[in-house]
Amino acid sequence: MAIECMIPTPTPNHERQEIENKPAAAVVFDSPVLRHESNIPTEFLWPDHEKPGPYAAREFQVPVIDMAAFRSGDPVAVAETCKLVDEACKKHGFFLVVNHGVDTELLSDGVREMDRYFELPLSFKEKALRKLGEHCGYASSFTGRFNAKLPWKETLSFRFSAEKECSHVVGEYFEKTLGQEFADLGELYQKYCNAMNTLALEITELLGMGLGVDRKHFSEFYQENDSVLRLNYYPPCQKPELTLGTGPHCDPTSLTILHQDSVSGLQVFVDNEWRAVNPTPNAFVVNIGDTFMALSNGLYKSCMHRAVVNNEIPRKSIAFFLCPHKDKVVTPPPELVDATHPKLYPDFKWPALLEYTQLHYRSDTDTLLNFATWLQQNQTLHATQA
Numbered sequence: 001m002a003i004e005c006m007i008p009t010p011t012p013n014h015e016r017q018e019i020e021n022k023p024a025a026a027v028v029f030d031s032p033v034l035r036h037e038s039n040i041p042t043e044f045l046w047p048d049h050e051k052p053g054p055y056a057a058r059e060f061q062v063p064v065i066d067m068a069a070f071r072s073g074d075p076v077a078v079a080e081t082c083k084l085v086d087e088a089c090k091k092h093g094f095f096l097v098v099n100h101g102v103d104t105e106l107l108s109d110g111v112r113e114m115d116r117y118f119e120l121p122l123s124f125k126e127k128a129l130r131k132l133g134e135h136c137g138y139a140s141s142f143t144g145r146f147n148a149k150l151p152w153k154e155t156l157s158f159r160f161s162a163e164k165e166c167s168h169v170v171g172e173y174f175e176k177t178l179g180q181e182f183a184d185l186g187e188l189y190q191k192y193c194n195a196m197n198t199l200a201l202e203i204t205e206l207l208g209m210g211l212g213v214d215r216k217h218f219s220e221f222y223q224e225n226d227s228v229l230r231l232n233y234y235p236p237c238q239k240p241e242l243t244l245g246t247g248p249h250c251d252p253t254s255l256t257i258l259h260q261d262s263v264s265g266l267q268v269f270v271d272n273e274w275r276a277v278n279p280t281p282n283a284f285v286v287n288i289g290d291t292f293m294a295l296s297n298g299l300y301k302s303c304m305h306r307a308v309v310n311n312e313i314p315r316k317s318i319a320f321f322l323c324p325h326k327d328k329v330v331t332p333p334p335e336l337v338d339a340t341h342p343k344l345y346p347d348f349k350w351p352a353l354l355e356y357t358q359l360h361y362r363s364d365t366d367t368l369l370n371f372a373t374w375l376q377q378n379q380t381l382h383a384t385q386a
């Protein structure tokens with residue numbers, strides 16, 4: 001029996017964030033200047049129902065997944081780890097990963113060396129300026145993309161392709177874009193991406209076991225992934241209660257492995273409340289994204305989160321966004337679809353969802369539902385056969 005894909009009608013979203021093609025906002029996010037500014041430019045002010053306000057969020061105890069237990073081969077420890085990750089992903093899609101085996105010096109270097117780039121003059125940083133529609137390069141608060149509710153942050157994103165013949169692309173990016181003196185930075189983030197790739201594929205095995213499908217199903221799906229490493233730099237803000245470092249959103253990607261520095265700021269929306277996910281040394285925060293939610297037929301949740309800023313010190317985070325190869329069709333394994341669990345989302349390929357978030361829709365908590373509608377309206381252009 002053909003199981004129709006059932007898309008729940010998207011919640012009417014009066015806040016729909018069409019990315020208008022209006023001229024870029026006039027404001028320039030020059031952080032050495034703006035970090036001392038007590039009059040926050042209006043473009044960075046968030047509406048009352050979204051701004052963080054002066055209240056500290058209650059801490060959220062994120063479930064802890066011990067990768068040493070998962071790797072131990074001890075059936076009881078493995079089963080317990082799978083149960084923990086399954087419960088976490090079915091509820092809110094967030095979990096901590098400890099004993100991950102990633103070199104702690106690589107993590108501390110990765111965060112510390114961000115300063116070598118972000119503390120440069122804006123004119124130099126803009127040598128890597130990200131172009132509209134592209135998802136790599138330097139972006140300062142997205143003044144070129146959005147006209148309101150600008151995030152108080154600068155980002156440098158680059159592509160990591162796990163395909164063998166382009167496994168060095170990150171290293172070259174830095175040298176080519178920023179010059180020979182940044183070649184070592186490229187090597188550092190290349191090593192960082194390689195470590196993230198290994199961990200991400202291992203976590204997809206854990207997710208497969210949690211979902212009760214073949215252990216290798218998802219790790220094979222992501223073997224030749226085409227992912228994104230993003231450096232987030234949040235300068236201090238004199239009125240942190242009025243703005244946001246990163247607005248409320250669900251990651252449209254598949255799986256995010258986030259390394260925070262020692263400064264709090266990440267918050268997740270759980271049980272109708274913003275809750276703080278404070279930094280835990282040597283632990284990654286991992287969360288399910290929209291693409292994996294579709295791949296799990298909605299069983300694992302891609303949940304809303306945001307980042308707040310503070311008025312004293314910069315906050316830094318490094319996000320590895322696992323994304324499938326452009327030719328992979330995002331469709332749940334047959335074990336997860338049946339008469340009582342109809343397919344929730346249409347099949348798609350990642351480049352279509354990425355294009356949607358870069359050119360047509362600002363990622364929020366309804367991205368996937370609106371994308372599904374948009375996809376069906378544009379079926380000829382973005383059919384998975386393309």
Ligand SMILES: C=C1C[C@]23C[C@H]1CC[C@H]2[C@]1(C)CCC[C@@](C)(C(=O)O)[C@H]1[C@@H]3C(=O)O
Nearest residue numbers: 151246247249250251252253321357358363
């Ligand atoms: C594919 C991506 C788009 C964003 C970076 C990665 C995964 C997360 C997305 C993002 C962070 C969600 C919130 C809005 C956004 C514009 C941002 O604040 O950076 C998003 C990123 C983007 O579109 O550049």
Ligand SMILES: O=C(O)CCC(=O)C(=O)O
Nearest residue numbers: 232246251266307317319
């Ligand atoms: O910086 C953070 O803590 C979160 C950033 C984030 O959610 C993102 O870049 O998608």
Ligand SMILES: [Fe+2]
Nearest residue numbers: 249250251305
């Ligand atoms: Fe995110």
